[in-house]
Structures are given as C-alpha cells and as structure tokens.
Amino acid sequence: xxxxxxxxxxxxxxxxxxxxxxxxxxxxxxxxxxxxxxxxxxxxxxxxxxxxxxxxxxxxxxxxxxxxxxxxxxxxxxxxxxxxxxxxxxxxxxxxxxxxxxxxxxxxxxxxxxxxxxxxxxxxxxxxxxxxxxxxxxxxxxxxxxxxxxxxxxxxxxxxxxxxxxxxxxxxxxxxxxxxxxxxxxxxxxxxxxxxxxxxxxxxxxxxxxxxxxxxxxxxxxxxxxxxxxxxxxxxxxxxxxxxxxxxxxxxxxxxxxxxxxxxxxxxxxxxxxxxxxxxxxxxxxxxxxxxxxxxxxxxxxxxxxxxxxxxxxxxxxxxxxxxxxxxxxxxxxxxxxxxxxxxxxxxxxxxxxxxxxxxxxxxxxxxxxxxxxxxxxxxxxxxxxxxxxxxxxxxxxxxxxxxxxxxxxxx
Numbered sequence: 001x002x003x004x005x006x007x008x009x010x011x012x013x014x015x016x017x018x019x020x021x022x023x024x025x026x027x028x029x030x031x032x033x034x035x036x037x038x039x040x041x042x043x044x045x046x047x048x049x050x051x052x053x054x055x056x057x058x059x060x061x062x063x064x065x066x067x068x069x070x071x072x073x074x075x076x077x078x079x080x081x082x083x084x085x086x087x088x089x090x091x092x093x094x095x096x097x098x099x100x101x102x103x104x105x106x107x108x109x110x111x112x113x114x115x116x117x118x119x120x121x122x123x124x125x126x127x128x129x130x131x132x133x134x135x136x137x138x139x140x141x142x143x144x145x146x147x148x149x150x151x152x153x154x155x156x157x158x159x160x161x162x163x164x165x166x167x168x169x170x171x172x173x174x175x176x177x178x179x180x181x182x183x184x185x186x187x188x189x190x191x192x193x194x195x196x197x198x199x200x201x202x203x204x205x206x207x208x209x210x211x212x213x214x215x216x217x218x219x220x221x222x223x224x225x226x227x228x229x230x231x232x233x234x235x236x237x238x239x240x241x242x243x244x245x246x247x248x249x250x251x252x253x254x255x256x257x258x259x260x261x262x263x264x265x266x267x268x269x270x271x272x273x274x275x276x277x278x279x280x281x282x283x284x285x286x287x288x289x290x291x292x293x294x295x296x297x298x299x300x301x302x303x304x305x306x307x308x309x310x311x312x313x314x315x316x317x318x319x320x321x322x323x324x325x326x327x328x329x330x331x332x333x334x335x336x337x338x339x340x341x342x343x344x345x346x347x348x349x350x351x352x353x354x355x356x357x358x359x360x361x362x363x364x365x366x367x368x369x370x371x372x373x374x375x376x377x378x379x380x381x382x383x384x385x386x387x388x389x390x391x392x393x394x395x396x397x398x399x400x401x402x403x404x405x406x407x408x409x410x411x412x
Contacts, residue, residue, distance in 0.1 A: 018083040033373035052396045055369040059260045060387045070300040074293035084289045088116025095299035104238040112273040120254040120267035125151040126282040129370045132157035136186040142377030155256045170199035182216045193226035197344040198337025206239040215246040225254035226340045234338045259301045317385040326397040331407035343384040366404040
C-alpha cells in the first residue's frame with residue numbers, strides 16, 4: 001500500500017523528514033494577536049512580573065449553584081451517559097423555545113427551529129462553512145469578534161469590511177455597501193451588544209439588515225451572545241423580532257457570559273427549519289454535541305434566566321461604572337458602553353495597538369487586549385475586560401497612575 005506522504009523512519013535525520021505544509025487558507029490569515037499576547041504575558045511572568053490581567057474575556061465568577069446542581073443530578077442518571085441527540089435534548093430545545101417567547105416575543109418550533117451548539121463560536125464557524133466558499137463574499141464589520149472575520153478566511157471566502165466608527169455608535173452603514181459586493185455576498189454578520197466595543201443596536205438596524213438580506217438573498221448571521229448584559233435601561237432586541245427575518249436569519253445565543261458557563265461549551269441557534277437543517281448537516285459531519293447533563297443545566301438557566309442573570313448584570317454594571325471613572329481620572333473621556341462586559345478605549349497618540357499593550361505590560365504590569373486583535377478597525381483602540389472586582393481594578397489603576405500613564409485628548 002502506497003503512503004499518501006512520506007513517513008520518516010526512526011533512524012531518519014531532520015533532512016530526511018517530510019515537510020508538511022498547512023493550507024494557505026490558514027497561513028494567509030492575519031496574525032492571531034491573542035497568541036502574541038499569550039507569549040508577551042509568559043515572557044513578563046518569566047522576568048518576575050506580577051501581572052493584573054484585564055485582557056481576558058473569561059468570566060471570573062463560578063456557574064450559579066442551582067445550574068451546577070442540575071448538571072450533577074442529570075449526570076447521576078446513567079441514561080445521560082451516551083452520545084447526546086444531534087439537535088439537542090427535547091428538554092433543552094423546549095426551554096429555548098420558551099425563552100425566546102418570554103424574552104423576545106418570538107415563536108420558534110422546538111422540534112424544527114432550534115439547534116443545540118457546543119458554544120456559539122463553533123456554530124458561527126460551522127455556519128460560515130455551510131454558506132461561504134471561494135466564490136462568495138462575507139460582509140464583516142471591521143471591528144469583530146475573531147471568529148466572525150477569521151472563519152471566512154478559513155473557507156476561502158472574501159471578507160468585505162463594514163466600517164464601525166464612534167460617530168455612528170459603532171453601527172455599520174448598510175446603505176454604503178456597493179451593489180457589486182452585494183451581488184456576491186452570502187453572509188452578513190451582526191453582533192450586538194458588541195464585542196469588543198460594547199455598542200448596542202436598535203431594532204431598526206435589524207429591520208434594515210433583514211430587508212437587505214431578503215432583497216439580495218444573503219444570510220443574516222446574528223450573534224446575540226451578550227443579549228442579557230445590557231445597562232442603563234437598554235434591552236437588546238433579537239433580529240427575529242423583525243417581520244420575515246426567520247427565513248434569512250440564523251441567530252446565535254450563548255450561556256458563557258450571562259450564566260458563567262464558558263467552560264461548559266453550550267449555546268444554541270434559532271432560525272427557519274431549512275437554515276437549521278443546513279447547520280445541523282455540518283455539525284453531524286463533525287461531532288456529536290454537548291453532553292445531555294450540560295444541556296439540562298442550560299435548560300434550567302433559561303427557565304430561571306431573570307433571577308439568575310440579575311446579580312451578574314449588576315456586578316458588571318458596578319465594575320463598568322467604577323472603571324470608567326478611574327480612566328476618566330487618567331484623562332480618558334469615553335462614555336460608558338450600554339452592553340457587554342468590556343470597555344473600548346482609544347490609544348494615546350504615538351502608539352500602535354500592540355505597542356501600547358506591550359508598553360502597559362512593561363511599565364505597569366497591567367494587561368489589556370490590543371484593538372487590532374478584533375480586526376483592522378480596532379488598530380487605534382484597546383479593550384479592557386470587566387473581569388475583576390473594585391480592589392483589583394483599583395490596584396490596576398494605581399499601577400497606571402504610578403507609571404505616569406495618561407490620555408491627552410488634544411493629542412488623540
């Protein structure tokens with residue numbers, strides 16, 4: 001039998017070994033800035049730095065105990081130990097249907113219009129695989145959660161970036177997309193409340209997006225991972241609240257941030273049966289899904305979302321307010337964002353995004369995320385995660401103050 005590629009023997013030298021080259025779809029992707037940041041942090045710790053890390057997006061609180069208890073009880077049932085149902089357990093899908101009705105007033109069929117995911121991120125990537133290829137264009141905001149932009153590159157699709165600018169509240173101008181681009185587009189990605197800017201979107205944006213997608217036969221991929229993390233009276237809408245949206249929309253929800261279940265890897269997609277079937281076809285070719293006990297815990301979370309999310313929202317709001325005042329004392333004048341668990345701040349003049357991040361680590365032992373990790377539109381910004389309580393935030397601000405770090409609005 002002939003091998004597909006040479007297999008080095010145990011006695012071969014390095015010069016004899018095959019060189020296995022990954023596809024250009026991977027190697028042509030822009031630098032993965034988070035990997036660079038991990039190396040930078042490791043180097044700093046190696047020299048003895050005691051870092052305060054406000055760059056991560058990982059919730060710092062445990063999963064609420066009632067959810068943990070539900071997962072534990074479900075796992076004690078041997079019937080849950082086999083492969084999970086591809087589409088999700090009936091209990092989970094019914095909980096999703098009930099939640100969508102109670103929270104958004106949107107009716108979805110638990111049997112045909114709901115799909116359990118092993119995290120929204122995986123579902124977004126798999127949707128991109130299903131609807132994009134070398135012949136298509138993906139409409140991607142130029143400030144994006146990494147999978148929104150990078151998944152298109154991994155399948156060979158071309159990204160057309162939609163500018164997000166502060167004077168528009170970091171909302172895209174859909175009317176500015178050229179017709180020649182729309183002719184080849186198959187995906188439009190929206191993510192509000194937005195990671196990393198914290199911007200929120202009115203229902204009118206989704207109305208415009210749905211009309212555009214219906215007119216040009218484009219799939220609206222709505223990432224609603226932060227739907228419950230909103231402040232100042234704002235309530236995030238669902239794209240599916242728009243009349244006729246379901247036929248051209250797949251919407252993604254996550255349990256990671258609202259319920260501190262990032263490690264449980266569970267989310268869901270909702271949309272028309274044909275769209276759910278397409279996404280399910282990709283998923284069934286790649287894996288089995290999230291364990292049924294985790295689905296049981298997630299179903300409990302949805303059934304009790306109002307009482308479970310309240311302390312989480314209050315905690316992030318308190319941290320946001322505390323940190324915005326702290327940065328104001330250092331010269332930043334940004335208004336607090338109305339959503340997500342992040343602050344998005346401009347970088348002082350004279351620094352690139354990565355230079356600024358390295359400067360803070362080298363001079364203050366404080367870690368933030370460079371804005372270019374979130375696409376080309378983020379080059380002049382940095383992201384701060386609200387993943388610590390005031391004593392830690394106070395220490396981080398004091399380190400910045402001692403390092404002489406300030407923001408001069410006149411030189412921005």
